Amino acid sequence: xxxxxxxxxxxxxxxxxxxxxxxxxxxxxxxxxxxxxxxxxxxxxxxxxxxxxxxxxxxxxxxxxxxxxxxxxxxxxxxxxxxxxxxxxxxxxxxxxxxxxxxxxxxxxxxxxxxxxxxxxxxxxxxxxxxxxxx
Amino acid sequence: xxxxxxxxxxxxxxxxxxxxxxxxxxxxxxxxxxxxxxxxxxxxxxxxxxxxxxxxxxxxxxxxxxxxxxxxxxxxxxxxxxxxxxxxxxxxxxxxxxxxxxxxxxxxxxxxxxxxxxxxxxxxxxxxxxxxxxxxxxxxxxxxxxxxxxxxxxx
Numbered sequence: 324x325x326x327x328x329x330x331x332x333x334x335x336x337x338x339x340x341x342x343x344x345x346x347x348x349x350x351x352x353x354x355x356x357x358x359x360x361x362x363x364x365x366x367x368x369x370x371x372x373x374x375x376x377x378x379x380x381x382x383x384x385x386x387x388x389x390x391x392x393x394x395x396x397x398x399x400x401x402x403x404x405x406x407x408x409x410x411x412x413x414x415x416x417x418x419x420x421x422x423x424x425x426x427x428x429x430x431x432x433x434x435x436x437x438x439x440x441x442x443x444x445x446x447x448x449x450x451x452x453x454x455x456x457x458x
Numbered sequence: 459x460x461x462x463x464x465x466x467x468x469x470x471x472x473x474x475x476x477x478x479x480x481x482x483x484x485x486x487x488x489x490x491x492x493x494x495x496x497x498x499x500x501x502x503x504x505x506x507x508x509x510x511x512x513x514x515x516x517x518x519x520x521x522x523x524x525x526x527x528x529x530x531x532x533x534x535x536x537x538x539x540x541x542x543x544x545x546x547x548x549x550x551x552x553x554x555x556x557x558x559x560x561x562x563x564x565x566x567x568x569x570x571x572x573x574x575x576x577x578x579x580x581x582x583x584x585x586x587x588x589x590x591x592x593x594x595x596x597x598x599x600x601x602x603x604x605x606x607x608x609x610x611x612x613x
Contacts, residue, residue: 332518333518333519333520333521334520334521350553350555351532351553351554351555352503352530352531352532352533352551352552352553352555352556353503353505353529353530353532353533353556354530357530357531379479379480379481380479380482382478382479403481403531403551405551406478406479406550430550430551431572433572447517448518449518449520
């Protein structure tokens, strides 16, 4: 489990993510997904938690191959995943250790496999939260 | 002029640049303009208000002026389209609330490879050309685009 409850730069970050693959808010733009990913990275760095992060600069990277070679990485962040998502990436995520925490930001919902958790992100003036959506 | 929408890469005119990484293009070339459209997108998608060509005020007052690179990819995509009518920008990372603003664009080029139906506003008007058809209603266009995609998937 990844729990962050801290005030960072005037924003109270209050999120909890469980192990496994989670998608964050598939539908909207501008609701704080990238800010959330930045906060998670900072938290991991501060607390010596191994993480790997991908974003729009990863389109020319073989993400699936890199994921397949990860050892000891606890948190994997896939921002802007529409740009590099593939069946191979799906398979690589599924093959990660059971205690890995994976957060995915993607808009093309039809490309996702079933079984992923879904979180609704809310960012108002001074608070960033993530609530699991029960489907 | 109308907004040109391409449903596949092969429809894009030869020689026209195509940008998938809207963040990278925006951060490097696009600024925050003063038009009504740009102000409307900033406020409607990101709850942001323009300060200068390069900065805006977001929803957290304590953060002060933020660099334009902190805007959402949806907003960046819309401003890229608005300011660069000779380049085709992919909509792949636009959320539903950003796609609403397609109806306010009357120029530019976009690639929409995976269309889906969504309309979150009352105004259904648009000015879109796609496969030589002109659309003035966003609902009609989205329904038609989905049918085209489904037909392509069936064949």
